[in-house]
Amino acid sequence: MTAPKLVAIDDEAEFTKTLHQFFSARGYEVHIALTGTSGLELVELHEPQVVLVDLKLPGMDGDEVLQHIRRTHPATRVIVVTAYNDGGRTRERLLALGAFAHFDKPLSSLRDLADTVKRALESQK
Numbered sequence: 001m002t003a004p005k006l007v008a009i010d011d012e013a014e015f016t017k018t019l020h021q022f023f024s025a026r027g028y029e030v031h032i033a034l035t036g037t038s039g040l041e042l043v044e045l046h047e048p049q050v051v052l053v054d055l056k057l058p059g060m061d062g063d064e065v066l067q068h069i070r071r072t073h074p075a076t077r078v079i080v081v082t083a084y085n086d087g088g089r090t091r092e093r094l095l096a097l098g099a100f101a102h103f104d105k106p107l108s109s110l111r112d113l114a115d116t117v118k119r120a121l122e123s124q125k
């Protein structure tokens with residue numbers, strides 16, 4: 001079986017490093033990007049099953065990344081992980097735009113995120 005592919009896009013380099021280590025150790029092929037534009041290039045190149053994306057990014061933000069992926073790679077599941085919180089309005093908007101899930105940063109546990117990534121994979125079968 002080939003490893004499921006994950007692209008993580010976040011301008012916090014430490015966080016992408018953490019995600020890379022965590023998901024690589026769990027058998028994922030992980031690619032990371034620090035900007036929305038380079039993240040979309042990785043999506044084109046690797047066609048991942050799941051994308052983790054921050055909302056506040058330099059240049060193209062997470063909203064645009066989400067909408068672009070929904071259009072060009074409808075099977076790819078997009079999970080937004082963001083410190084930006086306005087009492088649920090953003091969360092609702094992102095889910096309406098087709099995000100598979102939304103997580104607040106800092107994450108209380110990477111295991112919850114891993115469970116959701118697993119659900120995202122299963123939802124594609």
Ligand SMILES: [Mg+2]
Nearest residue numbers: 011054056057
């Ligand atoms: Mg950010």
